[in-house]
Amino acid sequence: MFSKACQYGIRSVIYIWKQSLHGNKVGAKEISEHVDAPEAFTAKILQDLVRKKIIGSLKGPTGGFYVGKEHEIYTLKDLVIAIDGDQMFTGCSLGLNQCSESNPCPLHSEIVIVRKQVVQMLTKKSLKQLAEEVESGETVLARFT
Template sequence: MFSKATQYGIRSVIYIWKQSLNGNRVGAKEVAEHVDAPEPFTAKILQDLVRKKIIGSMKGPTGGFYVGKEHEKFTLKDLVVAIDGTGLFEGCSLGLNQCSEVNPCPLHNEVKKVRDHIIHMLTAKSLKQLAEEVESGETVLSRFT
């Protein structure tokens, strides 16, 4: 359902949140190792997320990626849009330019129901809440756990 970039981004941000909950900042290498993602690709995704203010970063010996109070409002939908744009949430499934609520294509109404459900799923919890679930053991972040 998500691009590789978005999959790595979600896992990375949840890992960063988990570390930040414990007062730690982490480097791209550590993030990539813990979320089973290629380091250069992960670093690029993380820098993009810093530019889009989904996460923060500090330079220097005690630096790294982090999240804080200013990042608590972000949801999976914000992360998906930051990495892949809004394509998952809009546009005609058949590629028709004139498809709309007023002029629906044959799939419009069914796809709208699915999109509404996906939007609900991606906005129901914040990224921080997802990290707290990983931290408590309710969910897992690694397929190796």
């Protein structure tokens, strides 16, 4: 459902939130190791998320990626849009330029229903809430091997 960049970004931001709940900042190497993602690709995604203000970063020996009060408003939908754009929520699923309510493609009416459900799922909880679920053990962020 999500691009690889989006999958890595979601796992990374949840991990950053989990660490920030304890007052910790984390580097790209640590993040990539804990979320099973390539370090260079993860660093690039994270820098883009910093530019878009989804997360913060500080340079220097006590620096790293972090989140705080100002980031509590963000949901998975915000993160998906920041990484992949809003095409999942707005574009024609068949790639047609003229698809609309008045000029629908063959999938339009079904996709509208699915998109509403996806938006609801992606906005139901904040990224912080997802991290809290991982922290409490309700959900997991790592794959079992």
